[in-house]
Amino acid sequence: MTQRKHACRIRVGTSGYSYNEWTEAGFYPPGTTGAGMLPYYSSVFGITELNYTWYQMPRAEAIDRMQKTAGIDFMFAAKLTRTLTHEIEAKKWEGEAARFRDGIAPLVQSGRLAAVLVQLPPFFGRTTVNRRYLAALLERLDPLPVAVEFRNDSWATQRVFDGLAARNVALAAVDAPELPGLFPPVGVLTCHDFFYVRFHGRNAAGWRSGNMQSQFDYDYAETELSGWVEDRIAPMAARARAGFVFFNNHVRAQAPGNARTMIRLLSDAGLAVSGGSRSRPAGERFGM
Amino acid sequence: MGAGQARENGYAGLRGRPRTVVHLNIADFAVAVERQMDPRLRDRPVIVAAGAGARSAVHDMSEEAYRAGIRKAMPLRAALCRCRDAAVLPLHPDRYARAMSALFKEAYAYSPLVEPGRMDGHLFVDITGTGRIFGPPVDVAWRMYRAVKKRFGFDPIWSVASNKLVAKVATRLVKPVGEYVVGEGEENEFMAPVSLDLVPGIRRDERIRLAGFNLVLAGQVAAVGKEHLETVFGARAGRIHDAVRGADAAPVAPAGSDPEAIGVSRTTGSDRLEIRPVERALYEMTEEIGAYLRARQAAARTLSICVFYPDGMRTCRKLSVHPPSAGDAGLFETARTLLYMAWTRRVRLAGIRLSCPGTTGRSAQLELFGGMDGHLRHEALSDAVDRVRERFGAGSVRTGRMLEASA
Numbered sequence: 001m002t003q004r005k006h007a008c009r010i011r012v013g014t015s016g017y018s019y020n021e022w023t024e025a026g027f028y029p030p031g032t033t034g035a036g037m038l039p040y041y042s043s044v045f046g047i048t049e050l051n052y053t054w055y056q057m058p059r060a061e062a063i064d065r066m067q068k069t070a071g072i073d074f075m076f077a078a079k080l081t082r083t084l085t086h087e088i089e090a091k092k093w094e095g096e097a098a099r100f101r102d103g104i105a106p107l108v109q110s111g112r113l114a115a116v117l118v119q120l121p122p123f124f125g126r127t128t129v130n131r132r133y134l135a136a137l138l139e140r141l142d143p144l145p146v147a148v149e150f151r152n153d154s155w156a157t158q159r160v161f162d163g164l165a166a167r168n169v170a171l172a173a174v175d176a177p178e179l180p181g182l183f184p185p186v187g188v189l190t191c192h193d194f195f196y197v198r199f200h201g202r203n204a205a206g207w208r209s210g211n212m213q214s215q216f217d218y219d220y221a222e223t224e225l226s227g228w229v230e231d232r233i234a235p236m237a238a239r240a241r242a243g244f245v246f247f248n249n250h251v252r253a254q255a256p257g258n259a260r261t262m263i264r265l266l267s268d269a270g271l272a273v274s275g276g277s278r279s280r281p282a283g284e285r286f287g288m
Numbered sequence: 289m290g291a292g293q294a295r296e297n298g299y300a301g302l303r304g305r306p307r308t309v310v311h312l313n314i315a316d317f318a319v320a321v322e323r324q325m326d327p328r329l330r331d332r333p334v335i336v337a338a339g340a341g342a343r344s345a346v347h348d349m350s351e352e353a354y355r356a357g358i359r360k361a362m363p364l365r366a367a368l369c370r371c372r373d374a375a376v377l378p379l380h381p382d383r384y385a386r387a388m389s390a391l392f393k394e395a396y397a398y399s400p401l402v403e404p405g406r407m408d409g410h411l412f413v414d415i416t417g418t419g420r421i422f423g424p425p426v427d428v429a430w431r432m433y434r435a436v437k438k439r440f441g442f443d444p445i446w447s448v449a450s451n452k453l454v455a456k457v458a459t460r461l462v463k464p465v466g467e468y469v470v471g472e473g474e475e476n477e478f479m480a481p482v483s484l485d486l487v488p489g490i491r492r493d494e495r496i497r498l499a500g501f502n503l504v505l506a507g508q509v510a511a512v513g514k515e516h517l518e519t520v521f522g523a524r525a526g527r528i529h530d531a532v533r534g535a536d537a538a539p540v541a542p543a544g545s546d547p548e549a550i551g552v553s554r555t556t557g558s559d560r561l562e563i564r565p566v567e568r569a570l571y572e573m574t575e576e577i578g579a580y581l582r583a584r585q586a587a588a589r590t591l592s593i594c595v596f597y598p599d600g601m602r603t604c605r606k607l608s609v610h611p612p613s614a615g616d617a618g619l620f621e622t623a624r625t626l627l628y629m630a631w632t633r634r635v636r637l638a639g640i641r642l643s644c645p646g647t648t649g650r651s652a653q654l655e656l657f658g659g660m661d662g663h664l665r666h667e668a669l670s671d672a673v674d675r676v677r678e679r680f681g682a683g684s685v686r687t688g689r690m691l692e693a694s695a
Contacts, residue, residue: 018471020306021419034306034450035473055426056469065477082430210431212423250424 008237009272011047014255015248025253042071046274049246054079058103071277075114086121097140115145126154147172147196150183164190172196177204187232195236201249217251220258310413310429311455312444315464317409318348321387333374337364401540414540453536460486475534480507489531506532552576573642574620587612590646593626596639605630612648615666
């Protein structure tokens, strides 16, 4: 299929990139050390989602060091720290939000921040307290590009989508196992700047095991991914300026494998996909 | 950073893989344990004091007390002048030991390589190679943290790094609460802005010497280079150079294998400044260590002593045992020299700890000419005493020195 001209440029990557098992699984060349992973990763993909910022408040100096090791056109999404999503303390969260913004400042300054991902836990239901908290949090993060991922289906209402759209905040479209209570896999565009998609895998048995190795152990079939391209990604891409697609099924390097497939499928569908530095033509690589 | 430098930094672990070490550190451990026992102590300054009466000294204090200017080993009287509303509690080593044991069990679920500290709320866990079972290291560390918080109510500082030294510095940086993940290969950059006060393995006199050269940060010392450090610090230069660059090849010693664990402590109850009772206590400790070594066909290469004064001060010294020995007499000779080296203040002692940080296998090779002599003879005598005690009880054979004690 010939590539049609389209304003929306999509980047596909993985949730996190620093996994030693990816070397054993053949994604990283043998002998790749921790420090060598991002340079290699950025030669394959054009974006990554920083997972460690959920565990640890980002520190500007570390973020700055890290971004310098990636390719020149590489972008980052940063997951909001757990003290703002899962372990919220009423008296502390505002300070934590300020610290988070300080931590990711190097990405903002260099124009490499694709989005901040606010991943809310399953127990974060749509209550008055939580609604107010989310509104206040989004206000604190404004004007950063923000995507919100719900894991509780009580948020799947038109009023929520409208509220996000009014704030120009993206609703993360999520593929996960079909389990009761989980947010449905809808592709609703609430932000015209970008859309945000996360593939967690469909391992229903391991989803609530509390062990990431079970939860995210899944290998997508090509038909499952092409269904997403056709039903959700292409319609959102028709209306947004950019799109970010991430694979979180990191176990045994299934995520980078599926991400590569997704890049091919998007490209076949005539959508513009930005890959890593190795995938770009020489002119684009040098900013020409 | 390439694989070569990775090896140089000393974090290449099993089969050359980079190591992943998690450090859990419960700040102000003694206070944290006491607060678990008595919730009324929360949100108020707390001091745990060693000893009793006028010579009592601060063993540990809460963050509130620290902010009021109280420090470890400070005389209790002086501490209370700075923080009059502090709750003062006596030491409860049994409680701290129980808490450490519970923490150990929690971490042991993730790795057999768990190195607990000495009842101080520190745990090092080597989780290298567990990724396929438990997931990414940072997630494992967070799960340990969450479990400790949920089950015991502690709020440990946690860090993830490629070796113990960097992991320890990382928790020191975020004390009293927080977390720090140092990526593999980031050790140099991480250490560069760190104050030398926070770098383990650099002695106080060395820090003072370095400050004299206007070197106060780890990165500044690293930039000087090992050769220049050698001219000032001699054989210690390599150790210092490694430490300031975050290089540490020391393994996470599995519980029970800690050589320092071959050690015994005694409190010296007398209120008088007398050498004989202390020597007797030392001999008794030497006998315990000797019996432990002989039972394992091991011999001491090094002995270490720490003497504790009633005001909380302590002095530690270490000596090689030449030749390595497991005989009581040979060990006592070295131990007594150590005691004289360490006990330099004319103040009575509150306690002594004698340990054996370096061991080796016992030599089975006898002298080619002549009979048994020297340390071999002493070892043979100790072996014979061990056999008698095994058969007839610990008090069946005693040395003259110990008879004097009971007279």
